[in-house]
Each structure stands twice: as C-alpha cells, then as structure tokens.
Amino acid sequence: MGRVVIDVMPKPEILDPQGKAVVGALPRLGFTGFTGVRQGKRFELEVEGEVTDEVLAEARKAAETLLSNPVIEDVVSVRAADGAAGAGA
Amino acid sequence: MGRVVIDVMPKPEILDPQGKAVVGALPRLGFTGFTGVRQGKRFELEVEGEVTDEVLAEARKAAETLLSNPVIEDVVSVRAADGAAGAGA
Amino acid sequence: MSTDTPARPSGAALDTVERAAATPEHELPWEALGLKADEYERIREILGRRPTGAELAMYSVMWSEHCSYKSSKVHLRTFGRHTTDEMKKHLMVGIGENAGVVDIGQGWAVTFKVESHNHPSFIEPYQGAATGVGGIIRDIMAMGARPVAVMDSLRFGTIDHPDTARVVPGVVSGVGGYGNCIGLPNIGGEVFFDPSYQGNPLVNALCVGAMKHEDVHLANARGVGNLIVLFGARTGGDGIGGVSVLASETFEDTGPSKRPAVQVGDPFQEKVLIECCLDLFSAGLVEGIQDLGGAGLSCATSELASAGDGGMLIHLDRVPLRDSSLSPEEILMSESQERMMAVVTPANVDAFLAVTAKWDVEAAVLGEVTDGDRLLVQWHGETVVDVPPRTVAHEGPVYERPYARPASQDALQADAPTAERLPRPATGEELRATLLRMTASPNLCSRAWITDQYDRYVLGNTTLATPDDAGVVRVDEETGLGVALSLDGNGRFTKLDPATGAQLSLAEAYRNVATAGARPLAVTDCLNFGSPEDPGVMWQFAEAVQGLAEGCEALGVPVTGGNVSLYNQTGDRGLDSAVLPTPVIGVLGVLDDVSRRTPSGWREPGQVLYLLGTTRDELGGSEWAWVEHRHLGGLPPALDLEHEKLLADVLVNCSRDGLVDAAHDLSEGGLAQALVEGSLRFGAGARVWLDELCERDGIDPFVALFSESAGRVLVAVPREEEVRFNDMCTARGLAHLRIGVTEEVSQETRLDVQGLFAVPLAELREAHTATLPAHFGG
C-alpha cells in the first residue's frame, strides 16, 4: 500500500487569518523567536499498489482541482511518502 | 531568514470528516485510484536567523503545546524547510 | 511575509507632484485604468498639470462606475424628488452618508443598508460572499451603531447547472462563515434561481444596526489639527489588480509581481473591530469615522476631506503594511478588509490608542486636518498627491446614458400566459400534482438547507427569522422596542414591466414587514442590472428607479440609501445576456413591543383562515408559468398601492390588538404556497374551501391557488376574535373572506382543499424539503 503526500499553502500575497492568529498567540506562550506563520493543509492519499509516476500525476491533478483553491492557494508539493511521514509517528 | 515546517495529522483512529469528504468526492471527479484520504495541517514558521537545533526544539515545543491537540492529532514532522517547499512555488 | 513599514524603494523614480509639473509630456496609462480620454483631460484641467501616478490611481478608482455612480446618478436623484417632508419626519440621516438613519422612537435610532458583492462571489464564492457581509457591516459601524443583524439576498443560475453546484455552497458558507463568526444573527433573505444569473450570481447583503440618537456619527473630517487615524487590519495588496500597471510604470525593478485578485476576510478581526469601535464611541473619542471598502484609502481620505471643513495631510508611509513591497499607488487603492479611519482630537489620541491596544487592534496616526482645501498625500516627505478632495469624491463624471424601450418589449408583454396558450390543471388530481411539483421547485422549496447554516440566535434578540415573512429583532430589552426587516426582489416581474416590477418588489417587502406586525418606516435598495452602455438595460434601470421612487412616495416610506450594481452581464448579446433586472428592496418597520409580532404559521386547531385582498387571473411572470411551462411573458400582476397601505394598516392593528395568531404574505406561488408554508411552519394542517372565493372574484380553483395577484395576506384568526376582526375589516373596507380553518398538529394532519384534493403534511414536507439537499448534498 502506497501513500502520496500533498501540501497546499495559502498564496504568499493572500491574507492568512489562521497564520495571523497563531503568530499572535506564540509570544503569549513564551515562544518569541517566530516572526511569521502561515497555515496550510497537508493531505495523505492512500493507493492500493505502489506510488508510480501515473499515480503522482493523478494526485497532482486532484490536488489542483479538488484539494486546493487556485484563486487563493498553491499546491506546494506532491510526492510519495517516505516511511517516516507516512506512519503518523 | 529561515523557515521551519511542521506537519500535524489527525490520529489514525480518530474520525476525520474532511478526509472522508475528500475520499467521497474524488471518484465523482474521475479520480478512482485513491482508497483513503486524511487531511491534516501544515505550518510554516519564519525565524529571523538560521534554523538551528534550538530553533527546531522551540518549534517542536510549540507544535506539541499549541499547534496540535494530542487527543486527536500527531505532530508528524518538525524540520527546517528546504528551498523548494519554502517559497510557496 | 514581512511586516515592517516600507523603506523608500531605492533607485525607483517616485512620481511626485513636482515631477509631474516638470514632465507634462509624460504619458500615464489612464486607459488601462478604465478612464476615458475626456475624463483624463478633465483631471488635467482640475490639476492644471498632468496627474501623478498616485493621483491618477485615486481619480481612476473614485471615478469608476462602482464608486462614482456615474451612469446611475442622474436617475438616483429621482428618489430625492419624491421624498416629501412628511416622509422625512423619521429620517435622521438620509441618502448620501454610509447608511441612512431612522428614528424609531424612545431615543433609539436604527441604520440599515443593502449592498452587492456580485462579481467577487462568482470568482471566489466563499470569500466573495464573506467579504460582502463584512463590508456592509462596516458601513453600519461607521454610523456609530452596533450592528444587530444581517440578511442576504441570493440569486443563482439554473439549479442543476454544474457551476451552480460550485457557487451555491461557497456563497452560503461564506455568508454563514462571516456572519456566524462575527456574532450577528441572520434574520432572513431570499434565494432565487434563474438561468440569467448563470455566470452572474447576485449576492446582496444587508446589515442593520442600532444606537441612541446621540451616538449617530458622520463621515467628515472637521477641525484643523484633528488627527487622522487608520486602525484595524494591515494593508496588503488586496484587490488592486488594475493599478499594478502604474506600479510597473514607476517601480520597474522593485514592483512586486503578484497582486491578489480576491480579498480574504478575517471575521475575527472585524468582530474585534466592532467592539473596539463601540468602546471608542462610548468614550467619546471619535469626531468623524469612515469605513474602508471599495477604493480603500483613496475613498476614505477623499470622502472625509471632501465632507469636512478644511484640507487633509496624509503621510502614506505610516500605513501599517502586510506586504512591504507595495507602492504608494497600491496602498491608496488597496481594498484590504477590516479597516476603519477615524478623526480624533489631539487631546484624545492617547486615550484612543489605549482602547485600540486593549483590543489588540493596530492603529496608526496617518496625518491631520489642515486649513486650506487640498488633500495632500506624502510619501517619505515628498508630495505624491495634491488635489481638491471634492473633485475626487463628489464631483466625478456624470453620464446621461441614452436609454430606450427595447423593441422586444412589446412582444414580451404580448406573450401572455392565457389558458389557451399554456394548459392549466383543472381536476383535483391535476391540481394536487401541480401543487406538489410547485412546492418542490427550486424557487419555492424550503430554504432550510441554506438557513440552517446561519446562526439566527446569537445576541438573543431574534424573535422572528427564517422561514417567517420578516426578520424581527428586539432593540431595547427594557421596553421590547424592535424592528422588522424584509428583503425582496422579483426580476421576472421587473423584466416584464420594470416600473411595476420594482414597485411589486417594494410592495412585497412592505407587506412582509406589516404581516409580521411592524409599521413600515423606511427603505433601502440594491439595484442589480446589466450594462449601462446598453440602452435597453438603461431603460430598465430608469423605469425601475422611477417606479420605485413613486412607489415609496405613495406608501410614505423614504429610500434612505442603497447600492447600484451594473455590468451584471456575460457575453455581448445585449439585453439577452444581462441578468433579469433585479431591484432588491429592503423595508424596515418598527414594533413598539416585539412580543406582539405575528409569526407566519398557525399552531392552534380551530382557528379561522381569512384571505385578505382579491385574486385575479394574474400569471404573467409567475412561478407556475416558469415551473410548468418555462414561460416568461405577459404583464406582471397589477398593483394598487392605496390598497397595500390599507392592508398594512389593518395588519399592524391586528398585531397590536391581538386579533390574529398567524399571518402569511402571498407572493411567489400564490395561495397554494402560502397554505403549504403556513401549515408546515408548526405542523398544523388546514381545511380550505375555495367556492366562495371563486365566486366572489370570478375565478376558477386553479387561479385561486396559483395566481400571484398582489396585496393579499392569509391570516389565522382565533374564534373569539372573529367578530372584532370582521368588524375592523368591514369598517376599513378591506376585502376579506373566510376560506378555511386550521387543524391540529398530528402525524395524520393534512392540507385539505375541500372538493378538490388533500395532501398529508408529511408528504408535503417531503416534497418541500428534499430539493436543496438533493442538489447540494445532505
């Protein structure tokens, strides 16, 4: 069983209220070193077999049509999961 | 200017309504190869200087206390951004 | 993402006033900014030189159709001409300010306005609708009021078109996402599907706010030496697509490449801004205030200065930025959301900044009110704008666009839905089947799938909301003083006859408010039309405005403000590619005690159903003609405004004296739909007979059930009040007829039209509620 990881982030020029809320909260918790935060989405897609190039191409198409909103978001990466990220460890 | 990437995913045993909705929608759009989808969050944290080990340790602490809820989520990775993922390209 | 104030981009040539005077030959891209040659020439005349890039940015955006109303202005003056002194009696602030203000008595005032966010909602349904709600809320805040409720009027393409499946859920969750998160109850609206809105959805949002008389604030910058403070969200490159031409012109090497076409809303920021503004108002720290909406700082500075008594100096480099690469032109044009601008005395400024700090709201003192009459904008000490503010804000171009009744109008009106041309159901069985199809049709089916996504309870003052005829909220907890609002439009009627159609929309909103038991007091309107460059569209517009103005005068309710949205049209097939001409009318009414409000459904058995008003064979533009025959033609129903006034009067008295327990307006779908909705409201059935009605009005059961004649309301009268009720109608000369009785709430209860058919409410409910979930997902 293979797994594809897709990362989607708000476009840099677009207001990101979620990131803004986090960057405001961090210093109150004593985390002072962070000057900016942006919050995006991460998807893990499972496939029956291996993650072939065709699977990745399908996944990219899905990322661009369904998983992201091209008006305000960018698909920043579509890749096969390496063991570490996949298992949720 | 450095950047830390943090990935947070719903725990495997926890209901993930967003992932479920995506997996339901994919076949309707003609994407038939995916058997499961989970949707998590991806954060990009900016720091003034370089991403040192201390910065990463701070980021991990922030990830575990604020950015995720251990009852329902796992922090699956905390790492320095490589060029590619960072620029939002 | 960097958050510091910008350094002056090195190496780029700043287009200062000085430079503009020295380089008269330098050509600016005025055409790309949407200006006409004569408009550009006028700017040169006003300034006595060529404009700077920043000045051109301001003029171009402020002289756009959206901001200057250049095509509609000559017609909008009609409203003023038809507003009598008597109508102005309750009007504290009229057309021209951010929103009108109405005196509702006991020292209270309310302000309300409807505005469009049509095009952005097509591009990005969620954010477009969300920022539409956010924008109208700031207009209400700018009057000094606390926003107390919102409404939304939505129009989409055909229900089964694939793009409708994209636009509807996005718009609905955007309206809900913003309103729910900001804590304003959604108390009503409309949803309508028609192919003409394919590619041109209409998203109109209304906000109403309340305040004490002494809290009314106006948008003007008075008092030399007073400070200009910008507060709220940081300024980013939102919605400045067009002006990037200028940026690339003057900032060749440093100009940023990407400017977002859509704005993203942050309702949390706006919620905090509301509370912050209310704290500022109650501490008396604000002299004048203006929201930042379309045209951003260009609009706020020039309007404040233009309405003030002096000039204004602004240091643009003090604007807190989200994107440090923005040029002065872009900062002036940015439409970043959740920002306000206040005029503050120097003595109050520290206290002002303490309040903004309490709410974690960023604020920056940008400049001051000056003596003289110029608006000066500086960028790191150099002057980039030096203009008479009135010429930017209030003295833009005015067009007398040609208009003409389209040649096709006669044929359209001649195409009446007569019984010979469109077959009508006659038997009980046919009528029953028609009723079930009608009540399940897109424009008549239950809106619950949409309205269940809106919080109608927050603030704890909502006493009527969806699916009642009007939304009713309490304004004063001590006395129960409150307001009722209804938002209505009918593009089909307006297409068939623009003047009458606009009046019918007005009459429906007016009637809805009275049906809820409130005394109608004032009007706001959003006029959604196609391209003003099409003489046919312009004719529709002119006619609709004239009709509306005359209608308001006849009903005695003034237009207090509104919004015009033109160019709602795709393609170049002239009138045929424009949306149905759609004036959306909001009517506001007052209840001295909202506990007297009348709900739209009955719940007690044995009450008597009366139909007020008379019914004619009027099916032109009706839902029946469309649902059953895809037909739009003929004339809209006739309207008698004197009758509407009488009807409203009787309904308000009935509510005051407790003569009716339920009242429901008859509109789209006619009596049949009113019976369905009145029964389903609380699950109590009804037994109805139509013979007397048919005999009195000379109609058949089909016409009785499905005609859309205006001026009719169905009421449920408790038996013990029947005599008083009858006497009152008779004394006032209002046509009233007993047509049925209510049944109890039970599993078996039915809607029984005697001698024709009966339908169990369970079956009706199934038909009525299944449609939207079937199309947009459970």
Added chain:
Amino acid sequence: MRIGVVTFPGSLDDGDARRAVRLAGGEPVALWHADADLHGVDAVVLPGGFSYGDYLRCGAIARFSPVMSEVIAGAQRGLPVLGICNGFQVLCESHLLPGALVRNDHQKFVCKDQRLRVESASTLWTSAFEAGQEIVVPLKNGEGGFVADEDTLDRLEGEGRVVFRYLGGNPNGSLRDIAGIANERGNVVGLMPHPEHAVEVGYGPGTDGLELFTSVIASALVSAVGA
C-alpha cells in the same frame, strides 16, 4: 450568587450568557480574558463564540489566556464551571474535560432547535432537572463532533458523566450521540448546545435552558445552608 462570564476576543454569546444568569436570579460578572483574576465569583461560564477566530483549533488559543489559568485552578478546587459550545471546546483543550470536538461530520455549520435528553441530574449544573428529562435548546456550531477513545467513552458512560445526549438524530457525528459531559466531581460541565438561548419566551425555543443556571444557583444555596 455571582457568576462570572468570560469574554475572550471573539466571544459571541457572552452577553447572552450574562442575560441567562440574570434571568435565573444570579448576578452576572463580566470577566476579561487578559485579566488573571476571577474577582471572587462563585461560578464561571465560558460562553460560545469563536475565541481568537478559532482558526487553529476551536478553543486552542483561548486555553492559554491569563484568565484560564485561574479558571483551571478554580475548577480543580471545585468551582462550578460551565462551558457552552466554544466554552466546551476550551474546557477540552484545557484538559478539564476529556475528549475533543472536531468538524461536524457533514462539514457544515448547523443551527437548529435540538432535542436533548438530560442523562445526569447529579452535576452542579443539572440538579434542577430530572434524569431522563427531555429538553429543547438551540444548537449552533461547525465543530461540534465529540470524539474520545473507546476507553474514555466507556468510562464516561460508566461513571454517569454523560450529561446530555442528542435525540431525534445525531446533528454532528458526535460519538455515542454525546452532547455534553462532566468531570468526575460534577462541578465542570461542557455541552455543545446553547442553553443560554432558551431562557426567554419568544426568543428561542422555550425556556428549558434556564434550569442549568438555576441548578448552580440552587446548589450554591444548598451548600451555603449546609455549611
């Protein structure tokens, strides 16, 4: 009885909670998120809304506000605390209550009049009800799905700490139809539906919600008499 109602930036139903306290006969006291002081109140309500916008996770940021450290300390001493909707989310994020609240299974915000069964009348906030009683109060949320692992759910059921359960269909995918729960001591209760919107005839569905507030006032009287 003085009952504090916390206002976070983004709280929406704080005024409504104060009104409910007043109508129940208590004295509402407004508490401010940035103020690490409960001003001697006898109970605390964490109201509904979207604290700090709730963009990250509902209640995640509010949990770390200065006032919450006092609320947490008070709750551990036995101070009655009620979390409504966003307040429930804050209580879970603060670990005063187990489990978490996730996006509704149908992914939409839902606003409706909701039928509930009061499963436990032995908390400080439900003593005025009869166990098994059915009530109707508004429900309005986008992230109201209660989740916890099986062991936690079994323990909640076993210890009688499921306080409210949805009737007539599960509106958001909550496990075992759970609408509200309590801590072991019964002084901390969280629920997704909004009892403060059912306290006045004509403004919401009836007045069933009032009993939560009269419960806590009555139990304070009882303990005062007992003491």
